[in-house]
Amino acid sequence: MTDFACHLRAGRLVASRCVACGHLAYPPRADCPACLSEDFTYHEISGRGTVHTYTRIDAAPAGFETLSPYVIGVVDLAETGRLLAWFGPSIPESEIAVGMPVQVVPRLFEEIEEIRVYYSLERPEAPGAGAV
Amino acid sequence: MARVGVVGIGHGVFGRRSDASVQELAFEAFRLALADAALEPAAIEATVIAAVPEYHKQRSIAGVVQEYLNLNPKPAWLTEVACASGSAAIRTAWMAIASGLHEVVAVIGCQKMTELDTPEILALMGRVGDVQWESTFGTTFPGYYALFARRHMHEFGTTAEQLALVAVKNHHYGALNEKALFRKEITLEKALASDPVASPMRVYDCCANADGAACLVFAAERRARAISRHPVWLDGVGCATASMSVLRRPDLTGLPSAVEASRQAHAMAGSTPRQVKVAEVHDCFTIAEIMAYEDLGFCAKGEGGAFIADRQAYIGGATPVNVDGGLKAKGHPIGATGVSMACEIVNQLRGEGSKRQVPDADLGLTHNVGGIGQYCFVNVYRRD
Ligand SMILES: [Zn+2]
Numbered sequence: 001m002t003d004f005a006c007h008l009r010a011g012r013l014v015a016s017r018c019v020a021c022g023h024l025a026y027p028p029r030a031d032c033p034a035c036l037s038e039d040f041t042y043h044e045i046s047g048r049g050t051v052h053t054y055t056r057i058d059a060a061p062a063g064f065e066t067l068s069p070y071v072i073g074v075v076d077l078a079e080t081g082r083l084l085a086w087f088g089p090s091i092p093e094s095e096i097a098v099g100m101p102v103q104v105v106p107r108l109f110e111e112i113e114e115i116r117v118y119y120s121l122e123r124p125e126a127p128g129a130g131a132v
Numbered sequence: 133m134a135r136v137g138v139v140g141i142g143h144g145v146f147g148r149r150s151d152a153s154v155q156e157l158a159f160e161a162f163r164l165a166l167a168d169a170a171l172e173p174a175a176i177e178a179t180v181i182a183a184v185p186e187y188h189k190q191r192s193i194a195g196v197v198q199e200y201l202n203l204n205p206k207p208a209w210l211t212e213v214a215c216a217s218g219s220a221a222i223r224t225a226w227m228a229i230a231s232g233l234h235e236v237v238a239v240i241g242c243q244k245m246t247e248l249d250t251p252e253i254l255a256l257m258g259r260v261g262d263v264q265w266e267s268t269f270g271t272t273f274p275g276y277y278a279l280f281a282r283r284h285m286h287e288f289g290t291t292a293e294q295l296a297l298v299a300v301k302n303h304h305y306g307a308l309n310e311k312a313l314f315r316k317e318i319t320l321e322k323a324l325a326s327d328p329v330a331s332p333m334r335v336y337d338c339c340a341n342a343d344g345a346a347c348l349v350f351a352a353e354r355r356a357r358a359i360s361r362h363p364v365w366l367d368g369v370g371c372a373t374a375s376m377s378v379l380r381r382p383d384l385t386g387l388p389s390a391v392e393a394s395r396q397a398h399a400m401a402g403s404t405p406r407q408v409k410v411a412e413v414h415d416c417f418t419i420a421e422i423m424a425y426e427d428l429g430f431c432a433k434g435e436g437g438a439f440i441a442d443r444q445a446y447i448g449g450a451t452p453v454n455v456d457g458g459l460k461a462k463g464h465p466i467g468a469t470g471v472s473m474a475c476e477i478v479n480q481l482r483g484e485g486s487k488r489q490v491p492d493a494d495l496g497l498t499h500n501v502g503g504i505g506q507y508c509f510v511n512v513y514r515r516d
Contacts (some may be wrong), residue, residue, distance in 0.1 A: 027265045027379060053286070053384055055278035056331040057270060062254040064270035069328075072269050074279055074378060082379040084266050098286040118268070 004028055007042060008106045013119065014042040015080060026081030047104035048124065049075040052082065054096055073121050075102055088120030133230040137356035137363035138513070140169025140349035141475040146463035147313045148246055149343035154188055155200035158242040161347035161468075162201055165238065169349045169359055173201070176349070177234040179208040182221035182241040183467035186256055189247055197240065215416065216502030217241065218346070218470025219371075219509030225350045226369050235352045236359075241471030242345035245464075253341075260503065262377040274338050274417060276378060276504045278330035281419035283384040285332065287434065290422065292332050294437035296323035298418035299336045301445060302454050306461020308488045313342045313463030337418040342463025346471040348478070364478045368401025368512030370394060374505045385434075387505030390427035394499070394510045401512035403495055405429030408451055408512075410480045410490040412473035414501035415458040421445075424499050425453070428510070447490050455480070455488045470500040470509065481515040 007014045016028035020037035026045065031038050052074045060068035071087045073096070087096060088105060102121040142164025144157055152160070158181070166173060179201065181194040190196050198208035211220035218241035225237040245253070261271040284290045300320055306312040323336035356363040370393035375381055381388070398404060405428055413428065415421035422436035430451040431439040439445060445453040456462055456476040459469060477496035479485055485493075496513045 027377075053279045053283040055275050055282060055333075056328070057272055057275050058328045058330065059272065059274065060270055061257055061272050062251060067270060070270060072271065072275065074384070084269055084271070084379060086269055098282065 003042065007044075008119070011106050012044050013047045013104055013106060015045050016040045017043040024080045026077055026079070026083065045077060045079045048078040049102055049104065051096070051098055051100050051102055051121070052076045053098060054087075056093065071096060073102070075104065075121060077104075083119070085119050085121050088122045090122040090126035134232060135353040135365055135367070136226050136229045136350055137353060137360070137365045138348055138474070138478045139351045139356050139360040139363050140165040140171060140347075141478050142166070142168060142347040143311050143472060143475045144345045145311050146342040146344035146465060146472075149244065150246070152343075154183070154190065154193065154242050154244045154247070155197050157244065157343060157345040158197045158240050158347075159200055161242070161345040162238065162240060165347035165349050171236075171349065171359065173203060175236050176203060176206065176238045177236050178206055178228060179203055179238045179240060180221040180224045180228070181208060181210050182212070182217040182239070182471060183210065183243050184212055184214060184217055185210070187243060187245055187248060187466070193242075197242065213507040214502035215414070215464070215466045216470055216500045216507045216509050217467045218472070219498065219500035219511065220470070220507075222348065222366070222470060222474060222511065223369055223371060223509060226366055229350055229352050235355045237350045239348045239350065239471055240345060241468035243465035243467035244343045245341035245466070246343055262379070265379060266377065272330060274333055275330040277417040277419050278333045279378060280384050280423065281332050281417075284419060284423065287385055288437065290437035292324065293320065294422065294441050295333065295337055295418040296320055297440045298415065298421045299323050299460055301440065302415060302458040302460035305455045305488055306457025309457045309462060312457045312461050313340055314457070314461045333417060333419070339416050339459035339464045342465045344463060344465040344468050344472070346468050346475050348471055348474055362482050362515070364481045365514050365516075366511060367514045368397035368399070368403065370397030370400070370510040371508070372396070373507055376503075376506050378504065386423045386427045387501065387508060389505050389508035390424065390499060390501065390510065393508045394428050397497070397510040397512045401514065403512055403514075407495050408497045409493040409495050410455065410477065411451055411453045411497045411499065412456070412476055413453055413458070413499040414469075415454055415460050416464060416501070418460070420501065421453065421458070428497070428499055447488070452490045455485070455490060470498065473498040473500060474511070474513070477513050481513055
């Protein structure tokens, strides 16, 4: 999935599309669950979506103690699939609601011990939100 | 196929058991189960051990337990599917007996949650999610159930008070269970005032880690009738899975694995959800119990909150649930939990539940979830 990370660093959010049958998947995957083909390409998606559910984590796991509390949301993406991410600075916690429209914005990519994928959930009209 | 019955149950004390090693905890439950069945150890043909290995310093725990039970060279093996490991062991024992391979099989669930230090445990718990697409954002076990809770509230109007009422009920019954970790009642106000963990869930919405063990002795019908005056029959076994990732679950207001496992178990037992007189469900978090009411057909979808608010899960209600205190008050030594649930159902079906006995309990059900529903086992037990 290194290519995925490169796309993200360049500001593009991509799903995987099966060359054989067209199956679109997010999170992207190298093998098609529909036709079992291993032939796939990346397909840029808009990053538009709506909040399916969310929670504020107060009791953080190891490695995240200094970040807590933080709010994570599950987003139904406009094209296909879902992702999970932090809410970014353009959406205060008091305004977060199930069903609200959001824009997924690539924020940061770090290659530490494994590929770390980061994006944040922003207001659709927020600065930078159209960059995807 | 041979009908499979329970002829002995043994339940150790759940809690912070710094007094005992994991094999000593297993022995405590095993000794009680053999005494209950009035069997000699030599009668045990095979042992199925349930534990989640990463919590123990000892590798390959089935071997060390089998040795400590003095059952060498009889066969023994381990089952592991996270918090549902105990029910996987029960299913394995059922298969071993129904196939005719063995006639008398001991199932032992055992777990020391406190063998590792806190940073090690936190690191383990932090990897509960999909490590590529979810854990990088700091997801937690309660955090996942909180995602279910928030969506359940959104779709059905379930409230934080209704969640907390599950904890109030389970502490009420835990206070009557001498094997439980927490043996005191709590008030709704206390639950709602406890510290936030992952909104909308608070400390009292979460079960507690505990050390402990439980044991069941299963036997083929002919042997079971010879051994026991009151065998309890495992007549329906159901098991299903769901995606590891919440991102691939179409519905985040229930567990599809539980719905399917329940369907299978009732189809095999020839029973219906309405016939269940007493149930043990996996209440690792209060929302999990509310979803279980719905997934198991004790109430309609979306009415789980009203089910607890109307006291339908209390003794005297439509389906008494977790009258031993549940994971919430009894404690959750993950490998032992499924076996512990079955012990309580057998106890109830024998009519030996003392102060927490459900009247006329002749059909009972266990619902044991691994992870956030990646695995689910539902079993139906019946007395003659
Ligand atoms: Zn395909």
